[in-house]
Amino acid sequence: MSPKLIFIVLGLLLFSSCSSNTYDDVQENDNEQTPELVTYQEVRPILNSACVQCHSNPPQNGAPMSLETFENARDAVLTRGLLNSISIPDGDPGLMPLGGPRLPQNTIDLIFQWEEDGLLNN
Ligand code: HEC
Numbered sequence: 001m002s003p004k005l006i007f008i009v010l011g012l013l014l015f016s017s018c019s020s021n022t023y024d025d026v027q028e029n030d031n032e033q034t035p036e037l038v039t040y041q042e043v044r045p046i047l048n049s050a051c052v053q054c055h056s057n058p059p060q061n062g063a064p065m066s067l068e069t070f071e072n073a074r075d076a077v078l079t080r081g082l083l084n085s086i087s088i089p090d091g092d093p094g095l096m097p098l099g100g101p102r103l104p105q106n107t108i109d110l111i112f113q114w115e116e117d118g119l120l121n122n
Pocket of ligand 1: 047050051052053054055061062063064076080081082083085086094096097098099103
């Protein structure tokens with residue numbers, strides 16, 4: 001083998017061993033889960049089953065307002081202390097649903113999370 005040929009072969013070997021990074025290495029990881037925001041769509045069934053028999057439109061049994069729509073529910077959180085009304089200890093006056101029992105803690109948490117996430121409709 002001539003010295004010239006050896007250089008060419010070595011050169012080719014060096015060149016081919018320099019594998020370049022592919023785009024796969026720098027692509028964003030699309031599988032990472034972004035946490036879902038709680039929306040009115042998850043809160044509505046809770047209010048429907050625990051509140052709307054009184055907070056209907058028109059309201060029944062002396063309830064002062066409706067909780068039937070997204071706007072009703074959002075306004076009640078913003079201006080009528082809805083979060084407080086569901087957090088009162090069981091048996092204490094002012095607890096909603098009126099007359100108890102208190103909502104399960106996980107549904108109370110969900111309504112609080114709805115408020116933290118910005119009172120979104122959907
Ligand atoms: C059995 C009927 C009844 C049910 C069920 C009920 N409420 Fe009420 N609610 C009332 C009555 C009556 C009042 C007004 C008197 C009072 O505050 O105790 C009221 C008042 C409220 C108030 C205060 C409004 C204001 O401006 O002072 C909020 C907030 C409220 N309810 C939220 C709820 C929520 C949330 C639920 C369901 C988890 C619920 N209520 C279930 C009858 C009910």
